[in-house]
Amino acid sequence: MARKKKPEPLSGLSRRETQIMEILFELGEATVGAVTERLPDELSPNGVRTMLMILEGKGRVTRRKEGREFFYKPSTDPAIAGQSALQQVLRVFFDGSLKQALQARFTGEGAAPDAAEIAELEALVREAKKQAKKGEQP
The missing domain is CATH 1.10.10.10 (Winged helix-like DNA-binding domain superfamily/Winged helix DNA-binding domain)
Structure with a gap:
């Protein structure tokens, strides 16, 4: 069932x-x-x-x-x-x-990311690329 x-x-x-x-x-x-x-x-x-x-x-x-x-x-x-x-x-x-x-x-107005946020996003993108190469879901 x-x-x-x-x-x-x-x-x-x-x-x-x-x-x-x-x-x-x-x-x-x-x-x-x-x-x-x-x-x-x-x-x-x-x-x-x-x-x-x-x-x-x-x-x-x-x-x-x-x-x-x-x-x-x-x-x-x-x-x-x-x-x-x-x-x-x-x-x-x-x-x-x-x-x-x-x-x-x-x-958007007042929406510019700060350097720390950009660095965190770049790290997430790097990790997603690694997982994509392995054929995994992020």
Whole structure:
């Protein structure tokens, strides 16, 4: 029997669900109150609680109880969620092109990379070239 594939961390979510997931990724774990405080527009604690229960039902968050409070956290590792989000941004805004995304990053107003960032990127490119020669994925 085939294993059920986990959903992409932020795909298929409403705007509000995505906002809540972003807050949880930022904080690592949070109560209803902490999420409510960080939302960009107003939603009652009961509304946040309902959204978190929906996200839990979708398998996107888990919760644990400590005293009288529930703490919610993403069920996906932040690094995996970040990779997924980056792939989505590349696909939607840059036609899948990493080159176009980097050009946009480095040519926008106030976006010039500093020497340290350039050195780090050069090191990443060198490593990617080594792996490509070996036939590996970076």
